[in-house]
Amino acid sequence: MPDFQEALALVTNLAAGRPVGTERVDLLDAFHRVLAEDITWDMDMPPFRQSTRDGFACRRADLGNDLEVVETIAAGAVPRRALGPNQCAKIMTGAAIPPGADCVVMLEHIEHPGDASIRCPSSYSEDHACPPGVHATAGETVLRAGEMIEAPHIAVLASVGCTWPLVSRRPTVGVLATGSELVEPDCKPGPCRIRNSNSFQLSAMVIAASAVPRNYGLVVDDKGAIQTALHKAIEENDVVVLSGGISRGDYDFVRGILEETLVELLFDRVGPAPGRPVVFGVSDTAFCFGLSGNPVSNFIMFELMVKPFLYAMAGHRFRPAVSHGELAGTIQRRSVDKDLWLPVAVAEDGRVHPIECRKWMGVAVMCKADGLIHVPAGVAGFPEGASVLVRRI
Numbered sequence: 001m002p003d004f005q006e007a008l009a010l011v012t013n014l015a016a017g018r019p020v021g022t023e024r025v026d027l028l029d030a031f032h033r034v035l036a037e038d039i040t041w042d043m044d045m046p047p048f049r050q051s052t053r054d055g056f057a058c059r060r061a062d063l064g065n066d067l068e069v070v071e072t073i074a075a076g077a078v079p080r081r082a083l084g085p086n087q088c089a090k091i092m093t094g095a096a097i098p099p100g101a102d103c104v105v106m107l108e109h110i111e112h113p114g115d116a117s118i119r120c121p122s123s124y125s126e127d128h129a130c131p132p133g134v135h136a137t138a139g140e141t142v143l144r145a146g147e148m149i150e151a152p153h154i155a156v157l158a159s160v161g162c163t164w165p166l167v168s169r170r171p172t173v174g175v176l177a178t179g180s181e182l183v184e185p186d187c188k189p190g191p192c193r194i195r196n197s198n199s200f201q202l203s204a205m206v207i208a209a210s211a212v213p214r215n216y217g218l219v220v221d222d223k224g225a226i227q228t229a230l231h232k233a234i235e236e237n238d239v240v241v242l243s244g245g246i247s248r249g250d251y252d253f254v255r256g257i258l259e260e261t262l263v264e265l266l267f268d269r270v271g272p273a274p275g276r277p278v279v280f281g282v283s284d285t286a287f288c289f290g291l292s293g294n295p296v297s298n299f300i301m302f303e304l305m306v307k308p309f310l311y312a313m314a315g316h317r318f319r320p321a322v323s324h325g326e327l328a329g330t331i332q333r334r335s336v337d338k339d340l341w342l343p344v345a346v347a348e349d350g351r352v353h354p355i356e357c358r359k360w361m362g363v364a365v366m367c368k369a370d371g372l373i374h375v376p377a378g379v380a381g382f383p384e385g386a387s388v389l390v391r392r393i
């Protein structure tokens with residue numbers, strides 16, 4: 001049985017080996033999707049010598065003299081003339097600096113402002129002139145395939161005129177909840193029943209991971225019923241995520257069914273507490289995850305394993321955001337044989353508050369969490385005040 005890190009490497013490598021394909025989409029539809037082509041600058045940036053301030057374009061040699069204002073250059077206007085000795089041009093931020101000028105003096109620093117003539121301090125040392133090509137040169141690669149397209153990437157795509165970027169197709173994920181105790185959220189649970197929350201939590205997490213959830217609803221803990229639903233979900237999706245039924249109880253059929261159904265069951269019961277167990281296998285056409293039905297475990301294992309997997313399918317290497325903080329309480333555990341990921345809340349002052357959940361892992365626990373901290377196997381805990389690394393969620 002691989003350990004958790006090995007299992008993660010195994011699934012992400014498999015995902016990368018079966019990419020989902022690509023499609024071209026409208027620029028804004030590419031937001032939070034994975035870029036599938038390298039992007040190069042189509043021109044120098046900036047393409048012309050640009051003023052970075054409102055002021056006067058001058059010749060440095062003339063500073064201190066009375067200067068004749070020969071024109072006003074608005075952003076987007078082509079300068080009409082080159083500056084001669086003791087001439088200057090009023091200029092706006094973003095406008096092209098006229099030939100002959102070698103500096104821009106900010107409006108605020110003009111000594112004798114006037115419409116026809118001005119004087120600048122002779123000691124003025126700034127230039128406020130951005131040379132062409134200083135940000136990038138034409139042909140230079142600016143974005144690489146595999147990058148996640150966030151708002152600044154949208155800006156770059158717009159800047160190079162890429163209005164129809166090539167992105168990875170979104171993997172489709174069939175979500176299937178098993179459990180005879182479950183009713184759908186719009187029903188009032190009868191005696192000894194609870195509502196199905198995992199299908200919706202999982203679907204929301206699939207959407208956040210830039211993939212497409214398809215809800216296959218609820219299946220009772222019955223071998224035949226699970227088999228039928230699973231086959232349909234496998235046929236219709238790139239990935240299937242099942243919730244519940246993977247422990248060792250009398251009615252936990254999912255692991256056995258996956259074993260029979262899939263080409264290969266690559267591992268079962270791998271994973272850190274409180275997420276374990278996790279089952280993973282491949283069919284000819286789809287990948288399957290079986291996650292614990294406990295909503296907290298379900299969340300954590302999706303976060304730690306399924307999310308990086310889905311990104312890898314789309315060609316993106318997921319790296320979680322992390323932060324450091326001082327622990328505001330003690331973490332202490334008795335058995336140290338397992339890896340543990342604990343939900344924590346990060347206060348505004350950066351202090352990290354453990355959320356007690358190991359005993360009673362209710363569905364609302366993760367609502368308070370900003371991240372997870374890792375307690376490796378062999379480590380009993382951390383004292384209050386310890387500096388801990390938080391994996392943000």
Ligand code: AMP
Binds near residue numbers: 245247292
């Ligand atoms: P299981 O993994 O099937 O052993 O379920 C573990 C716990 O999670 C049990 O208390 C279940 O009632 C609960 N559970 C299972 N599936 C769901 C679900 N879809 N939504 C909410 N709770 C669930």
Ligand code: MG
Binds near residue numbers: 180244
């Ligand atoms: Mg169950």
